[in-house]
Amino acid sequence: MTEVLKPGSSEPPENIYLPHLAAIKEIREETQDIKTFKLVFQDEELRKSFTYKPGQFIEFSIFGVGESPFCLASSPTREGYIECSIKKMGKVTQAIHDLEEGDIVGIRGPYGNGFPVEEMKGKNLIFVGGGIGLAPLRSLIWNVIDRRDDFKDVIIVYGSRSIADLVYKDELKQWQNTPGVKLTLTVDPGGEAEDWKGEIGFVPTILEKVNPSPGNSLVITCGPPIMIKFVLVTLNKMNFSSQQIITTLERKMTCGLGKCGRCNIGSVYVCKDGPVFTYAQIEQFQEEI
Amino acid sequence: MTESREPNTEQQEEWQPKIIGFLCKWCSYAGADLAGGSRIPYPANIRIIRVPCSGRVNPLFVLKCLENGADGVLVSGCHPGDCHYSEGNYYARRKFAVFKKLLEYLGVDPRRFQVSWVSAAEGEKWAEIVKTVVEEVRAAGPNKQLSAPVDKCSGAPVKRKHLKND
Amino acid sequence: MxxxxxxxxxxxxxxxxxxxxxxxxxxxxxxxxxxxxxxxxxxxxxxxxxxxxxxxxxxxxxxxxxxxxxxxxxxxxxxxxxxxxxxxxxxxxxxxxxxxxxxxxxxxxxxxxxxxxxxxxxxxxxxxxxxxxxxxxxxxxxxxxxxxxxxxxxxxxxxKDDRNSGAPEPQSPEVNAYAQVEELEGKSQEERWQYWKKEFARCIKCYACRQVCPLCFCPQCIADQTLPQWISPSPSLKGNTTWNIVRAFHLAGRCIDCGECERACPMKIPLRKINKKLGKEIKEMFDYEAGLDSEAKPPLADFKLEDPEEFIR
Amino acid sequence: MTEKIVSKEDLKKILEGLMKTSELLAPGKEGDLVLFKPVKNPEEVFFAYPNSLKPVKEFFFPPREELFKHEIREGKVGLSSEHQENRKRVIWGVRPCDAKSLLMFDKMFDGEYKDSYYLEKRAKSVLVGLACNEPLDSCFCLSLNAGPHAKEGLDVLITDLGDDSYLVEGITAKGEELFQGCGKESGEGERTRKKELEEAAKKKIRKTCQPPPDLESFFEDPYWEKVSRKCISCGVCTYLCPTCFCFDLSYEGRDCIRFWDSCSFSPFTKMTSGENPRREKKTRYRQRVYHKFSYFKKNFGEIACVGCGRCLRECPVKVDIVEIVNQCSKDKTKD
Structure with a gap:
């Protein structure tokens, strides 16, 4: 607990709700309903000073429409810009999809704890992603590739409903060609095409087939809740302990500051204490995830 | 859109009433079209929104218009018996009869919400109705009851075209 | 009992x-x-x-x-x-x-x-x-x-009530059920607006009126919709007025005057006075009273060829 | 800490003075409601009330507050946050329970992320307390480390001694300042009288809130389903609660606004994907109880309830959170 500000005793603190202005530099269409936005802060100082960890998120403001939290999909090792991959779902995301290059948006953050990158050093990393859930993993994957010597082997298992739903298609190729990185792609049965060279099947099944070893390894997983549920079963079968499994949770994080009161799971605020948790931590929660 | 694209009429020149018209596409819209095609003059204070049927108009549309700065709203449909969907305008008639009473009861100026039947052949009648409605709303003055006149902002995101070319 | x-x-x-x-x-x-x-x-x-x-x-x-x-x-x-x-x-x-x-x-x-x-x-x-x-x-x-x-x-x-033996007491009230509505109707348009403006200004958007209402059963209330956001979620005169009008209108011809909305309202906005007015108009115009016949068509889902239309140009 | 005795006339003069030098808010009647309002006439200041309908939190954390505006000027987007008026604000007639609740708000709105909107209002405000001599049946502040004459969070406390005389106890410098140069020194008799009133008031508070120490262990108990059944999921208890602080952010035109929100509403936690961790009424009601009696305590060392009793009085269906919290351990052993 921090010391309570005595009325009348302090300088006015900075405004925690005021976003920084950022311009959209580039928009890439990943799939039919997912776009990746490259954002550059208007303020040159901020472009240099804005630092973050993979797994952290920002509050993305469309002035006049609304604000929503999105994870940072870019790697902090690539300086000068940030990227978010956004699926068209509701009011704000629809407005975001209507944006064009050069449009101005607001950014608050970064918020949350982020992935424990330091702890990952010297370990084998297994990434298990589904659909748009690859976005936060992408941040970490590029971070790992850019600092390749700090980490051991990398295994990536990524799947989506169909080939068209795979995100970062160009980057997947780059990852595949990186030494020490083993990428397995899969699509749900029925989502394949004739020339599809990857696997066909749900992510947990393919993960079992890839069969990574739990020794000196960490699993980082993100995707739809149903996928995570079965990925955990698979990992359990393969003798991964709950401390070795890291995921990011999704909640409605309106303020990102641990104040607005809706993202808590028990006394834990996902926006402040998370969104990254080990499965061992999650097991302690009373509420269902 | 935060910069109003029109000159601020209220300050620069005489205030002009702004009226939103919800017109059924089968009768009243065609009627308005006829008025235009026949070069029958009527005031330009009305902005027309075409709807499939007067029965489609939710009273919330009317409220929203008044809330967002319209000075008056006119709903116009087919004459009873002429509805393309047989009975849409009959339902509309009941709905707006009640809604009009409610607005009046709450003290909203009754001139701000009006209903008319205009057929596809009634270009003259359309022009007359618009004239009357505009005059009545003009007499009622700017809508200060339901609208919040301070910020004219549609709530659309900041687009590049709103900014100076750099 | x-x-x-x-x-x-x-x-x-x-x-x-x-x-x-x-x-x-x-x-x-x-x-x-x-x-x-x-x-x-x-x-x-x-x-x-x-x-x-x-x-x-x-x-x-x-x-x-x-x-x-x-x-x-x-x-x-x-x-x-x-x-x-x-x-x-x-x-x-x-x-x-x-x-x-x-x-x-x-x-x-x-x-x-x-x-x-x-x-x-x-x-x-x-x-x-x-x-x-x-x-x-x-x-x-x-x-x-x-x-x-x-x-x-x-x-x-x-x-039955123990105290009443025999025939139930005559059920013709001498009280004018619409007295409060008529009193307000008698005021000028501006007075009515000022009255409601003051009442609606107090609304804190707690939605107790909606939640307590037996006939407010929509799985998603229009006030909770975001695409589009019809009703501003924050308490302000503009949004409060729209909310209160929409709430009352959705109950037009359906409200059975249990008065729960007004009772539940912590800010004591006289909501019954609005519901009652709508009930009165519907009774006069369409000869319909809510809550009497489960087979009847609700009045706003019904029409008659001879419905009043003096207000239409 | 100074104590003095002032007369009703003195108080009126002080109120008149404060009206000129500062923004003065005090309870007044609005129909059948008692609400804090800007004072236009000292005669209208209402003393004989158990408590205001809305707690004073609304002056620090307004039901609707504009945070900033976005504007396009000369081809550039700008954000402007309007500077708050820094005129001194005196809130007169605050009950001790409400004053205490602000200390909990302090913990919430200060901390790692400092909420300037709240803190600025806090810094410019002086809280003049009014001791409770006639607590209601629904009051239960005594069991929550507060009391009808408690001073915590206040700048000055006034006790109505009857006979048009008031005991004024300075608590902070800015509180004492308001009463400088008026009244006379208090005597032994008056101090005894105040003690008596305090004891009498305490005796009137019979309701006690005693959450079981192991509240966490009842989390999965079917009890919550049972006790939340009659809850209608409205926002009355949360909006009128002096310690509830949940909010939402939204844009209305050019303004980014913050406004009250409530954990009782189902859309509160609903995500765009359609997932809703607290879709069931039971989980929402349990969240309210646990947030107050467990989570806040875990995070900030204190139960987030001051026993003002508003939620009991104003609940449209008379859900009694005190009974529910007290009963939960008993019910468990019974089943």
Missing amino acids: IKRLQEKVGKLLREKKVALVIGYEMAGDGISTTPCFIEREDEVERLVWNEHCVYNLSRYLIETRELASSPSPKIGVVAKGCDVKSIIGLIQENQIKRDEVVIIGMECEGQFDVEGERQFKVEGLKLKDKDKDKDKEGKLLEKCKACEVHIPKVYDLLI
């Missing part, structure tokens, strides 16, 4: 005629009552009946039906004459089926203005003192003064 109520409910539960009964029990303050859900025969002693049974329990019918796990899907509900009207409304709008509910009708002499407690909250008086020095007439809820349904129109069981 309470004894007979408890016996009858006990019997219903014992014979598995109902899975659960929604009724009234004493509240912690020892004076007012609160809704309760009785599932076992040994709980029936909790049930009470007095002049503080203000709540319209039909509000719980839809969600309770979903919760009832017992093989018997029937729900028993203790209902006053006015509450039965909203049950009829729910049947009429296909929200519940007649044979899913067992209506335990109560003969009701009128409910007291427990909210007259407000006075006690304001002045710090104790409710008991307050009760003593006011005559019965003065304590009656506004809606009860013009009540026409002391005995419910529809019921499965009727619990």
Whole structure:
């Protein structure tokens, strides 16, 4: 607990709700309903000073429409810009999809704890992603590739409903060609095409087939809740302990500051204490995830 | 859109009433079209929104218009018996009869919400109705009851075209 | 009356005629009552009946039906004459089926203005003192003064008032049910606007009016929609006015005047005065009264060729 | 800490003075409601009330507050946050329970992320307390480390001694400042009188809130389903609660606004994907209880309830959170 500000005793603190202005530099269409936005802060100082960890998120403001939290999909090792991959779902995301290059948006953050990158050093990393859930993993994957010597082997298992739903298609190729990185792609049965060279099947099944070893390894997983549920079963079968499994949770994080009161799971605020948790931590929660 | 694209009429020149018209596409819209095609003059204070049927108009549309700065709203449909969907305008008639009473009861100026039947052949009648409605709303003055006149902002995101070319 | 109520409910539960009964029990303050859900025969002693049974329990019918796990899907509900009207409304709008509910009708002499407690909250008086020095007439809820349904129109069981033996008292109220509406109608347009503006300004958007209403059952309220956002979610005069108009209009021809919205409103906005006005107009224009006939078509889902149209150009 | 005796006339003069030098808010009647309002006439200041309908939180954390505006000027987007008026604000007639609740708000709105909107209002405000001599049946502050004459969070406390005389106890410098140069020193008799009033008031508070120490262990108990059944999921208890602080952010035209929100509403936690961790009424009601009696305590060392009793008085269906919290351990052992 921090010391309570005595009325009348302090300088006015900075405004925690005021976003920084950022311009959209580039928009890439990943799939039919997912776009990746490259954002550059208007303020040159901020472009240099804005630092973050993979797994952290920002509050993305469309002035006049609304604000929503999105994870940072870019790697902090690539300086000068940030990227978010956004699926068209509701009011704000629809407005975001209507944006064009050069449009101005607001950014608050970064918020949350982020992935424990330091702890990952010297370990084998297994990434298990589904659909748009690859976005936060992408941040970490590029971070790992850019600092390749700090980490051991990398295994990536990524799947989506169909080939068209795979995100970062160009980057997947780059990852595949990186030494020490083993990428397995899969699509749900029925989502394949004739020339599809990857696997066909749900992510947990393919993960079992890839069969990574739990020794000196960490699993980082993100995707739809149903996928995570079965990925955990698979990992359990393969003798991964709950401390070795890291995921990011999704909640409605309106303020990102641990104040607005809706993202808590028990006394834990996902926006402040998370969104990254080990499965061992999650097991302690009373509420269902 | 935060910069109003029109000159601020209220300050620069005489205030002009702004009226939103919800017109059924089968009768009243065609009627308005006829008025235009026949070069029958009527005031330009009305902005027309075409709807499939007067029965489609939710009273919330009317409220929203008044809330967002319209000075008056006119709903116009087919004459009873002429509805393309047989009975849409009959339902509309009941709905707006009640809604009009409610607005009046709450003290909203009754001139701000009006209903008319205009057929596809009634270009003259359309022009007359618009004239009357505009005059009545003009007499009622700017809508200060339901609208919040301070910020004219549609709530659309900041687009590049709103900014100076750099 | 309470004894007979408890016996009858006990019997219903014992014979598995109902899975659960929604009724009234004493509240912690020892004076007012609160809704309760009785599932076992040994709980029936909790049930009470007095002049503080203000709540319209039909509000719980839809969600309770979903919760009832017992093989018997029937729900028993203790209902006053006015509450039965909203049950009829729910049947009429296909929200519940007649044979899913067992209506335990109560003969009701009128409910007291427990909210007259407000006075006690304001002045710090104790409710008991307050009760003593006011005559019965003065304590009656506004809606009860013009009540026409002391005995419910529809019921499965009727619990009669012990005090009334023989024929029920004549049910023609001398009170003008629309007195308050007419008073406001008599004012100028500007006066009316100023009146409502002041009332709506107080609204804090707690949605108690909506939540307590037996006929506000939309799975998603238009006020909660975001695409588009029709009603501004924050409390401001603009959004409050729109919300209150929309709420009332959605109840036009459906509201059965149980007055729960006004009772629940912590800011005491006279919502009944709006609902009542709509009821009055619909009665005059379309000769329809809500909550009387579960087979009738709701007036705004109906029309007549000769409906009034003087207001149309 | 100074104590003095002032007369009703003195108080009126002080109110008149404060009206000129600062923004003065005090309870007044609006129909049947008691609400804090800007004072236009000292005669209208209402003393004989148990408590205001809305707690004073609304002056620090308004139901609707504009945070900033976005504007396009000269081809550039700008954000402007309007500077708050820094005129001194005196809130007169605050009950001790409400004053205490602000200390909890301090913990919430200060901390790692400092909420300038709240803190600025806090810094410019002086809280003049009014001791409770006539607590209601629904009051239960005594069991929550507060009391009808408690001073915590206040700048000055006034006790009505009857006979048009008031005991004024300075608590902070800015509180004392308001009463400088008026009244006379208090005597032994008056201090005894105040003690008596305090004891008498305490005796009137019979309701006690005693959450079980192991509340966490009841989390999965069917009890919550049972006790939340009659809850109608409205926002009355949360909006009128002096310690509830949940909010939402939204844009309305050019303004980014913050406004009250409530954990009782189902859309509160609903995500765009349609997932809703607290879709069931039971989980929402349990969240309210646990947030107050467990989570806040875990995070900030204190139960987030001051026992003002508003939620009991104003609940449209008389849900009694005190009874529910007290009963939960008993009910468990019974089943």
